[in-house]
Amino acid sequence: xxxxxxxxxxxxxxxxxxxxxxxxxxxxxxxxxxxxxxxxxxxxxxxxxxxxxxxxxxxxxxxxxxxxxxxxxxxxxxxxxxxxxxxxxxxxxxxxxxxxxxxxxxxxxxxxxxxxxxxxxxxxxxxxxxxxxxxxxxxxxxxxxxxxxxxxxxxxxxxxxxxxxxxxxxxxxxxxxxxxxxxxxxxxx
Amino acid sequence: xxxxxxxxxxxxxxxxxxxxxxxxxxxxxxxxxxxxxxxxxxxxxxxxxxxxxxxxxxxxxxxxxxxxxxxxxxxxxxxxxxxxxxxxxxxxxxxxxxxxxxxxxxxxxxxxxxxxxxxxxxxxxxxxxxxxxxxxxxxxxxxxxxxxxxxxxxxxxxxxxxxxxxxxxxxxxxxxxxxxxxxxxxxxxxxxxxxxxxxxxxxxxxxxxxxxxxxxxxxxxxxxxxxxxxxxxxxxxxxxxxxxxxxxxxxxxxxxxxxxxxxxxxxxxxxxxxxxxxxxxxxxxxxxxxxxxxxxxxxxxxxxxxxxxxxxxxxxxxxxxxxxxxxxxxxxxxxxxxxxxxxxxxxxxxxxxxxxxxxxxxxxxxxxxxxxxxxxxxxxxxxxxxxxxxxxxxxxxxxxxxxxxxxxxxxxxxxxxxxxxxxxx
Numbered sequence: 001x002x003x004x005x006x007x008x009x010x011x012x013x014x015x016x017x018x019x020x021x022x023x024x025x026x027x028x029x030x031x032x033x034x035x036x037x038x039x040x041x042x043x044x045x046x047x048x049x050x051x052x053x054x055x056x057x058x059x060x061x062x063x064x065x066x067x068x069x070x071x072x073x074x075x076x077x078x079x080x081x082x083x084x085x086x087x088x089x090x091x092x093x094x095x096x097x098x099x100x101x102x103x104x105x106x107x108x109x110x111x112x113x114x115x116x117x118x119x120x121x122x123x124x125x126x127x128x129x130x131x132x133x134x135x136x137x138x139x140x141x142x143x144x145x146x147x148x149x150x151x152x153x154x155x156x157x158x159x160x161x162x163x164x165x166x167x168x169x170x171x172x173x174x175x176x177x178x179x180x181x182x183x184x185x186x187x188x189x
Numbered sequence: 190x191x192x193x194x195x196x197x198x199x200x201x202x203x204x205x206x207x208x209x210x211x212x213x214x215x216x217x218x219x220x221x222x223x224x225x226x227x228x229x230x231x232x233x234x235x236x237x238x239x240x241x242x243x244x245x246x247x248x249x250x251x252x253x254x255x256x257x258x259x260x261x262x263x264x265x266x267x268x269x270x271x272x273x274x275x276x277x278x279x280x281x282x283x284x285x286x287x288x289x290x291x292x293x294x295x296x297x298x299x300x301x302x303x304x305x306x307x308x309x310x311x312x313x314x315x316x317x318x319x320x321x322x323x324x325x326x327x328x329x330x331x332x333x334x335x336x337x338x339x340x341x342x343x344x345x346x347x348x349x350x351x352x353x354x355x356x357x358x359x360x361x362x363x364x365x366x367x368x369x370x371x372x373x374x375x376x377x378x379x380x381x382x383x384x385x386x387x388x389x390x391x392x393x394x395x396x397x398x399x400x401x402x403x404x405x406x407x408x409x410x411x412x413x414x415x416x417x418x419x420x421x422x423x424x425x426x427x428x429x430x431x432x433x434x435x436x437x438x439x440x441x442x443x444x445x446x447x448x449x450x451x452x453x454x455x456x457x458x459x460x461x462x463x464x465x466x467x468x469x470x471x472x473x474x475x476x477x478x479x480x481x482x483x484x485x486x487x488x489x490x491x492x493x494x495x496x497x498x499x500x501x502x503x504x505x506x507x508x509x510x511x512x513x514x515x516x517x518x519x520x521x522x523x524x525x526x527x528x529x530x531x532x533x534x535x536x537x538x539x540x541x542x543x544x545x546x547x548x549x550x551x552x553x554x555x556x557x558x559x560x561x562x563x564x565x566x567x568x569x570x571x572x573x574x575x576x577x578x579x580x581x582x583x584x585x586x587x588x589x590x591x592x593x594x595x596x597x598x599x600x601x602x603x604x605x606x607x608x609x610x611x612x613x614x
Contacts (some may be wrong), residue, residue, distance in 0.1 A: 012477055122560065122562070124496075124535075125387070126607065127432040127445060127520065128496055128519045129430050130429055131429065131431075134447055157408070158447075159384065159402070160386075162386060162402075167357065169581050
């Protein structure tokens with residue numbers, strides 16, 4: 001199951017490399033380009049299209065890669081849930097842009113206040129899960145603080161397994177429940 | 190004629206039981222003691238069948254195997270009517286026989302005796318005169334007396350179980366309730382839209398403490414007096430306010446707070462509100478439980494990586510690791526004699542209740558379910574009640590400390606979780 005991560009990162013890397021190679025280099029034109037252009041070909045300016053968001057729909061979503069799946073994060077403050085891997089409080093890389101958007105919003109709106117609500121899946125004991133979920137909200141808090149968000153705009157609360165988002169008992173349900181929800185209590189974006 | 194009457198009584202009993210916890214013994218001891226609890230004379234038509242409650246109590250302990258009433262060859266109600274041979278041929282070791290008579294004052298007079306079949310001796314005889322509202326209390330008191338007479342251990346049938354229920358669709362999905370140890374007479378003490386967690390009893394059984402997120406979704410610890418429904422919010426610091434446990438002297442709570450940035454164990458004086466921090470570690474410290482000496486706690490800590498059980502002295506704050514088997518041991522409880530720890534143990538991805546003998550150093554897993562949590566020991570140390578899942582729904586089960594007796598308490602509505610067994614009341 002863990003190997004699903006590799007194609008995901010491979011795809012992201014490929015997308016990044018493709019973006020780099022879209023700028024032509026010197027060497028591209030040299031060797032075969034010996035004849036002088038005799039006349040100027042008619043040029044039609046191409047309407048530049050907005051850079052498309054990478055299409056991630058082909059990346060299979062599994063319980064193992066759910067927390068870091070690009071489709072869970074749109075890079076704006078519209079995304080209000082950050083997911084976590086099993087037994088982890090590491091903020092997933094796919095969520096960085098989304099959290100930066102929240103940080104920017106909070107910095108630009110001093111009246112806005114966000115509550116970071118940490119949750120765990122149902123495995124393990126309840127109060128220990130409360131403590132684990134607090135580590136998740138604190139990881140998100142730290143991310144926002146490093147971006148320059150004022151501590152007074154952030155409140156942390158830990159629910160453990162008491163408020164699941166998915167009510168089943170499968171690996172995918174658990175993946176959906178290991179999360180931090182960004183709940184604006186004032187100045188909602 | 191009498192058979193028809195029995196059927197009618199059973200139907201009535203099942204309608205009454207609808208909103209209550211049902212109890213099913215799934216595994217009893219093979220050496221359970223055969224006992225005949227003869228239906229008390231006059232119990233038909235009474236608001237509660239005291240002899241049937243006694244038989245059910247003894248059955249539920251797993252230590253006794255009551256004879257079905259329809260198999261009885263004779264039905265004595267007093268000593269002069271007892272024909273020992275009728276019970277000896279059925280392999281019975283003991284007989285309980287008695288009567289209940291309606292009193293003109295409105296209550297009942299209940300007389301019963303316990304007889305030893307092999308020696309043909311009366312071991313116990315008592316008379317009670319309860320009002321109708323206390324018939325179940327008397328039945329459980331009789332069960333306690335018989336249990337203690339025959340096992341040497343006080344019975345815990347007159348105790349109560351406190352627990353949290355969750356009904357997802359309801360306006361107030363979270364409820365804090367308590368019921369008799371046999372699941373009857375459910376009382377709701379708190380309803381909330383927000384989670385209720387970690388209920389625990391005061392040592393005198395008059396108050397309970399719990400975590401409630403009712404105030405703006407933030408956790409706070411409450412002390413709640415059952416008789417008056419008077420509540421006091423005793424802890425609402427920034428961060429986690431969790432896992433309260435009442436000290437044996439009734440004066441203090443052990444609890445988990447993360448107000449200093451990280452979950453640590455504290456001690457709160459309930460009267461003065463003085464707070465003493467007991468642990469200091471960057472790992473998770475939570476789920477404290479008092480040992481009977483009132484000087485030591487056991488708790489869950491991740492200081493060595495995954496969760497393990499540690500013992501903490503409240504005077505010198507020294508900490509010593511207690512659990513060593515496996516990578517996940519959490520949420521300890523302790524038997525009243527301080528000899529056994531029960532806690533949640535993970536093995537092959539399953540969460541089970543394990544029992545550690547602190548004297549002999551042995552450790553045994555006593556459940557075969559999965560997702561077990563919140564084990565709570567009966568005040569006589571005989572059984573452990575815990576939360577688990579049955580086809581995806583939270584249910585309560587109980588198991589004897591030696592793992593030989595298992596009892597299911599399936600719920601009819603919603604999830605039932607976090608049971609806390611009361612002290613002797």
